[in-house]
Amino acid sequence: MSRIQTIFTALKHQGKTALIPYITAGDPHPKHTVSLMHTLVKHGADMIELGVPFSDPMADGPVIQRASERALMHKVGLTAVLDMVKTFRETNQTTPIILMGYANPIEAIGATAFADRAKAADVDGVITVDYPPEECGDFVQQLRSRDIDPVFLLSPTTDQKRVDLIVNQASGFVYYVSLKGVTGAANLDITEVSQRVASIRTQTNLPVGVGFGIRDAATAKATAAIADAVVVGSRMVQTIEASNDENLLINVATLMDELKAAVDAAK
Amino acid sequence: MQLYDMPDASGHFGQFGGTFVAETLVEALEELRVMYEKYRHDPVFLAEYAYDLKHFVGRPSPIYHAKRLSDKVGGAQIYLKREDLNHTGAHKINNTIGQALLAKRMGKPRVIAETGAGQHGVATATIAARLGLECVVYMGSEDVKRQAPNVFRMKLLGATVVPVESGSKTLKDALNEAMRDWVTNVHNTFYIIGTVAGPHPYPMMVRDFQAVIGIEAKEQMMEMAGRQPDVVMACVGGGSNAMGIFYPYIDVPNVRLIGVEAAGLGMDTGKHAAPLTANSPIGVLHGNRTYLMQDADGNIIETHSVSAGLDYPGVGPEHAWLKDIKRAEYVAITDDEAMAAFHNLCRTEGIIPALETSHALAYAEKLAKTMSKDQIILVNLSGRGDKDINTVAKLANITL
Numbered sequence: 001m002s003r004i005q006t007i008f009t010a011l012k013h014q015g016k017t018a019l020i021p022y023i024t025a026g027d028p029h030p031k032h033t034v035s036l037m038h039t040l041v042k043h044g045a046d047m048i049e050l051g052v053p054f055s056d057p058m059a060d061g062p063v064i065q066r067a068s069e070r071a072l073m074h075k076v077g078l079t080a081v082l083d084m085v086k087t088f089r090e091t092n093q094t095t096p097i098i099l100m101g102y103a104n105p106i107e108a109i110g111a112t113a114f115a116d117r118a119k120a121a122d123v124d125g126v127i128t129v130d131y132p133p134e135e136c137g138d139f140v141q142q143l144r145s146r147d148i149d150p151v152f153l154l155s156p157t158t159d160q161k162r163v164d165l166i167v168n169q170a171s172g173f174v175y176y177v178s179l180k181g182v183t184g185a186a187n188l189d190i191t192e193v194s195q196r197v198a199s200i201r202t203q204t205n206l207p208v209g210v211g212f213g214i215r216d217a218a219t220a221k222a223t224a225a226i227a228d229a230v231v232v233g234s235r236m237v238q239t240i241e242a243s244n245d246e247n248l249l250i251n252v253a254t255l256m257d258e259l260k261a262a263v264d265a266a267k
Numbered sequence: 268m269q270l271y272d273m274p275d276a277s278g279h280f281g282q283f284g285g286t287f288v289a290e291t292l293v294e295a296l297e298e299l300r301v302m303y304e305k306y307r308h309d310p311v312f313l314a315e316y317a318y319d320l321k322h323f324v325g326r327p328s329p330i331y332h333a334k335r336l337s338d339k340v341g342g343a344q345i346y347l348k349r350e351d352l353n354h355t356g357a358h359k360i361n362n363t364i365g366q367a368l369l370a371k372r373m374g375k376p377r378v379i380a381e382t383g384a385g386q387h388g389v390a391t392a393t394i395a396a397r398l399g400l401e402c403v404v405y406m407g408s409e410d411v412k413r414q415a416p417n418v419f420r421m422k423l424l425g426a427t428v429v430p431v432e433s434g435s436k437t438l439k440d441a442l443n444e445a446m447r448d449w450v451t452n453v454h455n456t457f458y459i460i461g462t463v464a465g466p467h468p469y470p471m472m473v474r475d476f477q478a479v480i481g482i483e484a485k486e487q488m489m490e491m492a493g494r495q496p497d498v499v500m501a502c503v504g505g506g507s508n509a510m511g512i513f514y515p516y517i518d519v520p521n522v523r524l525i526g527v528e529a530a531g532l533g534m535d536t537g538k539h540a541a542p543l544t545a546n547s548p549i550g551v552l553h554g555n556r557t558y559l560m561q562d563a564d565g566n567i568i569e570t571h572s573v574s575a576g577l578d579y580p581g582v583g584p585e586h587a588w589l590k591d592i593k594r595a596e597y598v599a600i601t602d603d604e605a606m607a608a609f610h611n612l613c614r615t616e617g618i619i620p621a622l623e624t625s626h627a628l629a630y631a632e633k634l635a636k637t638m639s640k641d642q643i644i645l646v647n648l649s650g651r652g653d654k655d656i657n658t659v660a661k662l663a664n665i666t667l
Contacts, residue, residue, distance in 0.1 A: 055434060055566040056552060058446045059289040065433055077564025103287055103551040108565030130287045130551065134277065157294040157453065166290075177291065181451035 003096040003124045004149050004172040007046055008207045008228060017224040019044055019263045020209060021256065022100065022233035024051035024067035025084055026076025028240060032248060034087045036240075041095050043253045044260030049127070049231060052081050052101030059129045061182040063234040066241065078105040078114075082121040089122045098125035098151060098172075106131075106139070115142035125149040125172045133169040140169050153177050154200060156192070167204035173229060175209045176200060183234050188213035194226045217262035224266035232259055271517045273588065278467020278555075280588035286466040287551045292446075295453045300468045302373055307475060312368065319364045320479060323397065324354045326361075328480075330487040330645070336615045336632075343638035345631055346496065347618070347648040348484050348512060357621065357650030358480060358508045359390035363459055365476035367394040370457035377401040377456045381445040383410055383438035383504070384576035384623070385417025386650055387461030392426035402426040405444040407437040410575050417654055435569045438504075438579050442553050462505025463583030466554030470583050477511025484645060485515055496645035498523045498634065502627040503597065504540065504577035506586045508649035517594060526586060527630045529572035530599035540570035540577050543590050543597035550581075557584045573602035573658065574622035576650075600626040606662065608632060609652065621650035622658065 001009070011018055021040050025033050040048055053071035057064060078101070085097050099118070106114045106128060118126065126143055128136065133152065140150045149172025154163060156179065167174060176197060178188040197208050210223050211231030223230045236255065243251045274280045278300075286296060306312040320326040329352065333345045350358040363380075370378055378400050382388030388404040395402035404421055408430040411418055421428050434440040442465075449458040463470045463477075481499075488495050499516050501509035503526035513524045528541035539545065542558040550559035552567060560568050560580040572578045589595035600608075605622060608629035612620050620628060624647075631646045638644070652659075660667050 053566075056439060056443050058443045058553070059291075059450065061447070062433075069433075072566065075564075077562075077566060079564065104559070104561065104567075105565035107550045107556075108548065108561060108563065129289050130554070132286060132288065132290060132293055135285050135287055153290045155289075155291040155293075157291055159294065162293065181291075182447045 002147050002149055002172060003094070004047065007096060008173065011046065015267050017227060017263050017266060018046040018209070018229035019260055020047045020049055020229050020231045021045050021236045022049040022051060022231060023236055023240065024053060024064060024071055025081040026053055026071030026074055027067040027237065028070050028248070030071070030074050030076050030080065030084070033084050035249060036252060037088050038092065039249045039253055040256060041092060043256035045095065045256065047096040047098060049098045049100050049233070050081065050085070052078050052099055052105055054102040054105060057102065059182055061234060063237050063241070064183050067237045078109065082117055082123070085121040085123055096124035098127060099123055100127040101129070103128050103130045111139040111142050115146050115148065118148055119146040123148060125151045127151045127153065127175065129153070133166050144171060151175055156196065160203065163200060163203050167206060170206060173207040173209050174200065174204065175211060175231065178210050178212045183212060188219065190222045193223070197226050217258050220259045221262040221266045224263040230263055273585065274467065274471055278471065280584050281591060282549070283557050283584035283587040284467060284470055284555050286554060287556065288466050288554045289450060291450045292453065295449070296466055296468070298373070302369060303468050303472050306369060306372060312372070315368055316365055320361065324360050324364070325352065326479065327483045327487070328352050330484060330491055332491065333616050336612065337635065339615055340632045340635045342635040342640065343497070343642040343644045344640065345635055346488070346491070346643060346645045348480060348645060350480060350508065350647060350649050351618070351620065351651035355386070355390045355393050356653065357386040357390070358477060358511060359387045359461060360393065361479055361511065362461065362473050362476040362507060363387070363390040363394045366457065366459045366472070367398055367400065370400065370459070371398055373457060375455055375457040377403070377452065378459050379403045379405065379445050379448050379456055380459045380461060381405050381438065381441035382461065383407070383441065383578060384574065384654060385410070385414040385421070386576065386654065388426070388428070389417055389420050389424070391459050392421040392424035395426065396424045403448065404428050405431050405441040405448070407431050407435070407441050409436040410438065410441070413575055413658065414654060416657070438575070439567065446553070462507040463510045463585060464505045464553055464555060464557070464581060470555065470585055473507050474510040474514055474585060477507050478514045480508065480511035480647060481513065481515030484512060488645065492643055495519055495522055496643040497638070498525060498644040500525045500527060500627050500631050500644060501647035502527045502577060502623045502649060503543070503582060503586060504529070504579045504623065506583040508647050510583060510585055512647040513589070513595060524589070524595040525630065526595055526597045527627045528597060528599040529574060529577035529626055530601040531571040533601055534599060538571040539599065540572040540579060541599040542580065542582050543586065544599040552581050555584045557581050557587045573605060574626070576621070576623040577626065598630055600629040604629040609659065618648070619652040620648060621652045622655045624649045
């Protein structure tokens with residue numbers, strides 16, 4: 001069983017929802033990333049989504065675009081991100097790390113070589129925003145044969161037939177994008193999300209994570225009541241953006257404590 | 268009978284092309300694919316398209332034998348397909364009309380577009396005005412500065428121009444921003460992509476709408492010269508004017524197809540926009556797999572060209588395919604060579620070409636010298652250079 005599956009199974013027994021914060025690797029500076037990851041874990045992260053900076057983040061709103069730009073100013077690419085995961089693993093062998101990014105950095109290395117290197121760094125899951133299942137059959141095989149979970153996004157526009165197609169390729173969990181648009185966009189409609197998540201559950205036994213539009217304790221709590229995992233991205237990155245070297249870890253810890261309390265109070 | 272039959276049903280040209288997009292856009296692209304399949308052979312749709320090309324654009328565009336230029340260069344006869352004479356001044360309008368008519372049929376009241384030099388933006392704003400559609404054009408803030416007259420033209424036509432401040436602030440970033448708009452507003456918005464790139468079905472659809480260039484040229488060459496040219500040549504940024512003139516010639520034997528990329532300050536300087544000539548690695552950007560200028564981490568690197576319309580790090584996937592199967596050849600021309608050809612055509616033939624097109628003209632001059640006087644090179648004169656006079660004046664240190 002993969003680390004991701006182990007965590008979801010354990011949380012299910014406890015009747016809890018996973019909290020998954022997102023940060024962009026290398027933001028605001030590569031020297032902070034590993035300590036940020038440990039801080040996230042210490043303050044309630046069940047897993048971490050680690051963004052791989054990319055020059056052309058087409059599915060991201062301005063907040064995460066700026067995070068990518070800050071990281072790229074320090075030349076943080078996929079190789080550097082894998083090195084950060086390795087360093088993190090020196091003192092943490094239990095928290096799943098899910099890389100999130102775009103296809104081209106993976107293509108530049110090659111699907112097989114990337115899967116080898118991700119395994120060597122002890123990565124647990126990979127989300128590739130612009131790899132729909134139709135275009136990445138080989139890549140998915142390469143990941144799964146190394147026990148790395150390919151995690152796919154489902155959107156409000158994904159019909160039932162495609163949900164079937166996607167859940168057949170996915171493992172670990174599926175990630176429901178709770179609204180149309182880019183990351184960090186408008187507020188979510190919890191009733192609609194609730195109906196969609198219920199519908200997805202009729203088609204798969206995989207845990208369902210929900211993200212996009214979760215920006216505070218209230219939305220985190222509402223989402224946690226219906227999902228197996230709550231993903232918080234833009235809000236986390238905004239907090240990082242508004243911090244300086246001195247208060248960065250404190251501010252992130254404070255936000256995590258709020259979110260964790262809200263998620264734990266949901267069920 | 269067309270033997271060449273690409274792309275395949277899922278939009279692949281061999282290993283190139285495809286649909287590499289976020290899940291939110293998959294349904295919209297499928298809807299577009301189904302609608303385009305429905306209308307691409309529909310006589311009523313095609314008649315409406317043909318009517319607008321004739322009465323609104325002024326097609327067919329003539330072919331012109333550039334005799335003085337041919338004599339001056341010495342060698343092959345140079346013929347020009349005059350897309351510069353189209354309404355709005357370039358080939359871009361052929362495609363925007365096709366897509367806008369499709370948007371109407373799909374009941375989408377709002378169209379968006381990306382633009383580099385501004386020609387595609389102007390062509391989109393033009394047809395949006397004509398059809399009464401809301402129009403938003405994304406343009407890199409660097410290009411907004413470089414192409415002020417076109418920005419004003421779009422505004423006159425009622426479009427909203429949104430300067431894009433992210434990334435390198437040029438064409439690729441405008442495309443990113445248009446994609447973001449589309450993801451958010453997919454229910455009421457049609458994205459009119461201006462080149463043969465993007466996810467399937469765009470590379471095929473834009474090619475089909477631009478193919479009118481080559482279809483006309485094949486007929487006109489028979490009338491004018493009694494035969495087809497030895498070489499068909501066009502500039503390549505994303506590659507829409509080149510695909511438009513190449514496509515009907517792919518099955519014609521013994522016609523060489525040559526695409527001319529932007530070598531910028533020189534191929535060895537790295538400051539260029541010529542992924543095919545540079546043998547750039549294959550990658551995924553803007554929804555398709557193609558040759559891409561990128562660093563070792565797979566991040567897209569900044570391109571350089573004197574012409575904003577060629578300033579793009581990738582190339583349409585069908586060009587990547589035509590290169591690999593060796594049906595088309597790709598070469599590159601520097602900023603300086605293009606400028607020389609620009610002035611040459613102005614002075615010799617009384618035609619001010621676009622800086623993009625000047626790249627094709629420069630290579631035509633080079634190649635013509637190596638050919639005999641009874642051979643023919645047909646150059647797609649993709650646009651006129653009025654939009655470029657500020658750039659040209661600045662290079663010559665002239666204040667207008």
